[in-house]
Amino acid sequence: MASWWGSLPGHSGGTAPVSHRLPPIAIAYCEAYGRSDDPISGVTLLIVPIADFSGRVRPDACPGALQVHEAADGPLARVRLPGGAVSVAQLHELASCAAELGTGVLELTSRANVQVRGLSRPEVFAGRIASVGLLPSPAHERVRNIVASPLSGRGPVGLLDVLAPADALDRALCARPRLAGLPGRFLFALDDGTGDVIGLGADVTFAATGPRDGRLLLAGTDTGLTTGPGSAIPLMIRAAEAFLDERPGDAPRAWRVHELANGPARITARLRGDTPPPASSLPGLRPPAAIGGRRAGRVAQWDGRVAVEAVVPLGRLTPAQARTLADAGHPVRLTPWRTAVLLDLSPAEADRATKALDAAGLVTDPDSPWSAVTACTGRPGCAKALADVRADARRWVESLAGVPGTPVHWAGCERRCGLPRGRVVQMIATTDGYEERQE
Numbered sequence: 001m002a003s004w005w006g007s008l009p010g011h012s013g014g015t016a017p018v019s020h021r022l023p024p025i026a027i028a029y030c031e032a033y034g035r036s037d038d039p040i041s042g043v044t045l046l047i048v049p050i051a052d053f054s055g056r057v058r059p060d061a062c063p064g065a066l067q068v069h070e071a072a073d074g075p076l077a078r079v080r081l082p083g084g085a086v087s088v089a090q091l092h093e094l095a096s097c098a099a100e101l102g103t104g105v106l107e108l109t110s111r112a113n114v115q116v117r118g119l120s121r122p123e124v125f126a127g128r129i130a131s132v133g134l135l136p137s138p139a140h141e142r143v144r145n146i147v148a149s150p151l152s153g154r155g156p157v158g159l160l161d162v163l164a165p166a167d168a169l170d171r172a173l174c175a176r177p178r179l180a181g182l183p184g185r186f187l188f189a190l191d192d193g194t195g196d197v198i199g200l201g202a203d204v205t206f207a208a209t210g211p212r213d214g215r216l217l218l219a220g221t222d223t224g225l226t227t228g229p230g231s232a233i234p235l236m237i238r239a240a241e242a243f244l245d246e247r248p249g250d251a252p253r254a255w256r257v258h259e260l261a262n263g264p265a266r267i268t269a270r271l272r273g274d275t276p277p278p279a280s281s282l283p284g285l286r287p288p289a290a291i292g293g294r295r296a297g298r299v300a301q302w303d304g305r306v307a308v309e310a311v312v313p314l315g316r317l318t319p320a321q322a323r324t325l326a327d328a329g330h331p332v333r334l335t336p337w338r339t340a341v342l343l344d345l346s347p348a349e350a351d352r353a354t355k356a357l358d359a360a361g362l363v364t365d366p367d368s369p370w371s372a373v374t375a376c377t378g379r380p381g382c383a384k385a386l387a388d389v390r391a392d393a394r395r396w397v398e399s400l401a402g403v404p405g406t407p408v409h410w411a412g413c414e415r416r417c418g419l420p421r422g423r424v425v426q427m428i429a430t431t432d433g434y435e436e437r438q439e
């Protein structure tokens, strides 16, 4: 494993006053639709509607911590955790907020973020998470969408530490006011060489191909652009800026690189002007790892220590479970496949952590059915839902003797939110019960 990332200016992760830093368009939305100023935290909260700071005016589905979504069960806030990284103090505060202000659950998302539903006082929630460094730049809060390989070079085939770079990318993103105009769906990814996040279809991906180099992918397309020490993060930032440069003609329809006509080629052409020509013989990219397969249990790190991965059943983490993870005293990473990973444990610590996680209702057994079952929100949280899919999925799992051969996703309607990539059996609620489908 190697770490060679250059440092870039950006936020400190601290808790500077924030209300004055909302962009003008956000203020306009406040005045048009609703605004709440919390006198203690200084946080300005947007109530409705969900709208993209880029100027797209129809509602999108990307809530934030300040720009909450009015769900069927009340205000829903989503908190970005770049690279899935969450500190012990942050996890404790999120758990307390979920218990005291929300429905008592932290939901994990497919981008390794968390959301809290049914908030009684969204402005208090925003102030509390800001106090633990989870709102470093209010203007950028919905565009800090960064996923990273959770083991970050520690696993048997990982090549690079990508968690520190995820933080550097976040700081660089927040340091550029213009990038607050990225669509809320725009996604960055940093793959440590295992191929585990390449397949998520991020708009801008860095994929390690060796201990000191890697390549840039745009919307999953290999650009052939290579990066050396210190250049990967600036290149990813320039790719995002090039997307904004190319976007006007396609706006407001283009939220993602693949929605731009010839998007990867157009952005690559802009980047080629200031990057070295591609090598004549490029090292191979590892193909995307299977997503939705079994992910639970112990992983031997290359340095002799151990990582423990636990499935969070149906992506719903209780405050007690969150505190169990935090109390392990080791770095916690949430993953896009709704697991939580503890890193850098000794074998004895891994034994203790495994017992504690299992006792808390998290799942470290890769042969548990929970390692292959997911579900959308369903009733009562989603107004479109035709069923309480989580309750139905839970009952179904409890009837199983072993892990399903193919991952199964339960959805409350045809939209199939949260459907994992790859081969998945789909249980879709209809007015006449569930329809089973496989695509």
Ligand code: SF4
Binding pocket: 376, 377, 378, 379, 382, 383, 384, 385, 386, 411, 412, 413, 414, 415, 416, 417
């Ligand atoms: S799939 Fe349908 S029911 Fe489930 S969360 Fe999405 S819109 Fe709601």
